[in-house]
Amino acid sequence: MSSTPGTVERAFEAALYADSDSALDAGASMLAADPASDAELTRRGEEFVAAAWRRGWEPADVVRFVRRELEDVHVRLAAELIRGESRRDKPRGPRWAAQLEDLDATGPARTDRFSYATAALELYRLLLRLPSIEPLDAPEGPAPAAPKDSRMLTRIRALLAKAEATGFPEEAEALSAKAQELMARHSIDEALLAARTHAKDAPGACRIGVEPPYETAKAVLLDAVAGANRCRAVWNDSLGFSTVVGFEPDLEAVELLYTSLLVQATAAMTKAEAAQRAGGRKRTKTFRQSFLAAYAHRIGDRLASVAEGQVASTEGGLLPVLVARDVAVTDQLERMFPETVTTRLRGVTDAAGWQEGAAAADRAQVRGRRPIP
Structure with missing residues (x-):
């Protein structure tokens, strides 16, 4: 028929x-x-x-x-x-x-x-009825190469999967810290290779889902991670994702580090919330929202400090390369998003949640990259 x-x-x-x-x-x-x-x-x-x-x-x-x-x-x-x-x-x-x-x-x-x-x-x-969104097609110039060290990336993803699966926050932090260490090494190696070979690659972009609940705080966390890795993020709250613009090794770093810190934040929040409930607290939603907002805010400060230290310790020969890459990322962002977009915190109404989230951020395993030789 x-x-x-x-x-x-x-x-x-x-x-x-x-x-x-x-x-x-x-x-x-x-x-x-x-x-x-x-x-x-x-x-x-x-x-x-x-x-x-x-x-x-x-x-x-x-x-x-x-x-x-x-x-x-x-x-x-x-x-x-x-x-x-x-x-x-x-x-x-x-x-x-x-x-x-x-x-x-x-x-x-x-x-x-x-x-x-x-x-x-x-x-x-x-x-x-899907609306039009910004295409992520590669800009003019050579397309970004596929990751060369797939075994390392596979190992990092495996560590993060274990961190998400464990019910023990301390174990999750240890697994995440190891994943971050490997991620930083991978990203640095890629940056070194690009600088030494004078590769003329161009920035690209990827979209990362920002899942409910408490999307605003999670989007701010992602924005902070992107900024620390020489990337820029723009959040689309109506469609539930952030677009991250940057060079390919740094996009990989943002995806992995954001996942790692979100794992740590969720585990720490669950532990802190249990302690609050044991003390007779009932306002779970406001506590969680304020916890994650504070975590994102404090992690942003810590990551910014790490990034500034990395640039300050870089030899002058490579500093112009980093500056040129930053300019290229900004130019690509402005082509994709002509209007300035910022990610803001809102809904912080719980003082205990904010204090606990800030303390958890201070305990999070955020390791600076070693200086680029």
Whole structure:
């Protein structure tokens, strides 16, 4: 039996441009009654995915937003469509390829036809209405190379995964500290190589999800980590991510260090909160929000101090290189975001939470990079 584009078109007309449940049910009923429409339905879904790429979205962005707005069945369906579209897509670089590899491989659970058609139409509604965002295509000039020391990066990620999994804050801090040490070594080696070979690479950008709850404090933490690693971050609160602009080794450092510090902050917050509850405290939400806000603020000060010390101890021969890279990052940021955007703290209403968060930041394992020889 051949596919029937007419059924899909009628279902779309009924369901995609109206928000009512009755319209959704009508469209899903049409699709469920016509098994021959399945191939066309999938093809049209892949077209919606390709349209998202033209509007600046990447695979991880789409999956993150679908997870935020819909359910797991929609996430798995989106992953299946992205994989299908990628087979016809042009090569997009190592970051894009890594995002494709991270897609959920289980595929959507197909129960009855009506439920599947409903999920597809709900997903397509969302994809159809995705706004345009800043594209992360490489600027003019050589594209950034893929990471050369994949074994070290794999080891760092493994340490961070263990830190996230442990229930003991002290163990998490130790694992995070080791990951930070390896990350700093990797980033320095890459910077040294670029300076010695006079590589004319250009800054790029990546998007990092800032997950609820307490997104503002987490975005400020990410902004602080970016600044300490010669990167710049711009937070999109409505879509739940920050765009980080910088050179590739420094982007890697930001992703890893942010993850590490967020692990430490969460573990420390849980421990401090337990102590507060033992003392009869009930206001958990305000405590957590203020804790993370203070943690981000204090860590920002510490990281800024580390960065200043690193530059001050750098030999004059390399200082112009660092300055030139900073200028390149700023120029790229201004091209992508012509309007100045800042990340601000808000909602700090709990003095105990702020004090505990600041103390936890002081205990966090933040190690400065060794001077560049």
